[in-house]
Amino acid sequence: MLIPLVLLTALAVFRTAGALGVRRFDGWRVSAAHAMAVMLLFTAGAHFAPPSVTVMPNSADLTAMVPPQIPFPELVVYGTGVLELAGAAGLVLPATRRAAAVCLALLFALMFPANAYAALNGVELAGDAPSPLVPRALEQVLYIATVTWVAWPARTRPHPAAPGRDADRATGAGRRS
Template sequence: MTVIVLVLATLGFRLLGKLSGSARFATWRASAGHGLAVMLVMTASAHFVPPGVSFMPNHADLLAMVPPFVPFPAAVVYLTGVLELAGAVGLVLPGTRRAAGACLALLFVLLLPANVYAALADVPFAGGTATPLWQRVPEQILYIGVALWAAGILRRPAGRTATASPAAR
């Protein structure tokens, strides 16, 4: 679901940029940053939803994902929700986009053990089945890449252009 939100929000912002001529969404990079921000607001909200709300992930679902070696798991769930919200705000503000992208990439790396644990321990999510490891790890890698790319940290190597090289022509 989160990948779908990321993709649809990114496409929506890019389309908005094309149709309106808005400089804010004039590039795929900026649109992806805003798309990731939308996704983060959605995922962060689950950190604060009380148990018993069955139509969406909630605090209890996320608490079950925390590996046993992590101290103060409830506090960690709340903290990661706050960090996701802060990262979302940082991505939409041009002055903080680079720092937010770097910090979010680090957060996604730090959240990877919880995703691995949840998959291996078969922790159900939002009343459904556990998300398999083969899906969780590539999703985290995608989020890391989008955060770094939207922040302008991942760029095309210098000297490369979008046109084909002379050898390829």
């Protein structure tokens, strides 16, 4: 439950900043993109944390989550950590946000078997009891939905009072005498 809490807390901070006038965070989608980036920085840290770190998951915990059929589990853990860092950077840059979101959605889907393996085989994280499969699956769905949502902003429609032929007709503007 810590990781979704990091995401939601970061979202609240960014939206508050937007409400206080920080223009970068003036919308929910951009705030969610930055919140997801904060969450990814947090989770990526676990990929590089030495086994002596016991207050949060560490690289040894994450290596234990990798299903045995996957070769080079340590390399997989470090590689996914690098991909999470790259995804975080990509989400905060508008020019790369969509590409980063697509790649992250794929990464989250590809990492789910490790979460399923950990849940079904009792793999502990930071000494905590394994979390059940359903909450893990719901978290993955949340992350995939979030990156998908921030990547494809809603289409904006012109304001009804925007200047144009219909607005001119309604106000009588542009009429010839």
